[in-house]
Amino acid sequence: MEKAITRMAEGIGLERPRGLSAEDFERLVPEHQRRIHRVLMSVTRDTDLAETLTQECFIRAYRCRERYRGEASVETWLLRIAVNLAIDHRKSARHTFWERMRVWRRGQEGGVSARDEADPGTSVEETLVTRESAREVWEAAGGLPTRQRIVFSLRFGEEMSLEEIAETAQMEVGTVKAHLYRAIGALRKRLGERRP
């Protein structure tokens, strides 16, 4: 369906798609839920919140499905909604007592849970080292400011191009680069401090 919409939009300018029908919409959820959830998980670093915002993303998309004009791909459109939700949530939650409590409690509990089962074919020690260093980068990226984290996740988590990120985060490509450079600089500093 996404291809059909893009084809129409990119066609000879005869007609742009007029929104998404409820039936079209039903198909979007299974197609994009994993990606939306992954991005939100990386940006919020909170399992429950990522789940709540993923649902909210689809509900919002459903509400505005008739306004979708196909200027961006369905995926970019959904990611844009998700990213805006994460930014809005961050803005509203930043100063609340409970949010600070939650962050503090998570710190006490030792961060977000991850599945630590070893891959077959690698030695336990090797796996632990690799997993541990991967985890370190992940944790360090969690300390980036929201916009940097969004851009960083889309580039290195979702492997999106700079142009796609610009479209999703509604920024200039130059701004995307600037955020990425700052994010990488901050990560190198943090990881460098941890290195012996």
Add this chain to the structure above:
Amino acid sequence: MNENHLTDDELAGVVVGAPSRRASDHLASCESCRTEESRMRSELKGFSEEYARQGERPEVFWAKQRAAVHARIERRRTVLWRLTWSTAAAATIMLGYLHFRSPASQPAPVVQDADQALLLDVERSLRRPVPAALEPAMILAAEIDRMASIEQVNEKGETQ
């Protein structure tokens, strides 16, 4: 050449996929910067792997999520449907009320009443001995007759 190693931004540009010309040229000849580049790439790969792991969920999780989204959409549809129906019903009742209440919509009963009144009038007029308009004159005439007859009786008595 090696005294001008790549800056942080130049290295970031390389790993982001937007290397400058100078960065590409420098990397070709500087092992130290190549080592730093490869370390950064390995860290970013680590992030990418952990990113994927953190997003992994069992299939039942995705099914539940789809069901939750579906349920919320259905609820929304039902609410909108009810709202539409109740608005339509309210509008119909209101229109009906206005229709039966407005003066412009009452000519039929008025015509019926007027017809009945006219018929009654005609009937009353037919039963009258004189037309309604002449009734005062008739009363006056009767009064004059009565007075004349009294005078005649008095004259008779005086003459008798």
